Amino acid sequence: MAWISGLLFLLLSFYMTGDALSRYLGGPFTGVSDQIAAFCLSLGATWALAQGVIAGTHVRSDVLLPLLPVPVKRWFGVLALAGLTVFAWILAYSSYLLTMESYDMGSTVPQSIIEMQLYIPQSLATLGFVVFAITALVATLVATTQSEPIAEEGGI
Structure with missing residues (x-):
């Protein structure tokens, strides 16, 4: 999904x-570039979150972490992953509720030339x-079963 997100951003840039060059030179333009960009940015951002967990690039406040003994560092890493997991599941559940509400109401994409039901994007x-939440959960479970310390520079 991270590769698809990167490819999506690349295609969006092209x-x-x-579209901007065509508009600048007086040629035709689509008129939907704002909506397309919003869709691509939304998908690219949410689909790449799981890669951040896998790569260990998720944000963790670790000002005091270097001063702690290794076993304590390990459990702070597990605690950070557990907090990230809870946050990811809250995001997934809230997004699911929003999607279902849009589906039930029959909402369409607002202020757009594109005629699309809002629940699709x-x-x-x-x-x-959901993939982000599952990945965070698996990373937390793996971290709790590891006997060696969690790597400080990337990885689970």
Whole structure:
């Protein structure tokens, strides 16, 4: 999913460049570049979150961590992953509720030329949040069963 997110951002950059150049040179333009960019940024951001957990690039406040003994560092790492897991599940559940509410109301994408039901892009973003939550949960479970310390520089 992270590769798809990166490819999505790359394709978005080509699309936006082409649309802007065409508009600047007086040629045709799509008129939906704002909506396309919003969809791509939403999907790219949510679908790449799980990669951050796998790579160990999630944010953790560790000002005092270098001063602590190794066993304490390990458990602070597990605690950080557990907090991230709770946060990820809250995001996934809230996104799911929002998607279902949009589906029940029959909402369409607001202020857009694109005629699309709002639950479609929301459900794709929800999928990204669910994968993020599952990845964080698995990383937390793996970290609790490891006997060696959690790596300080990247990785689980």
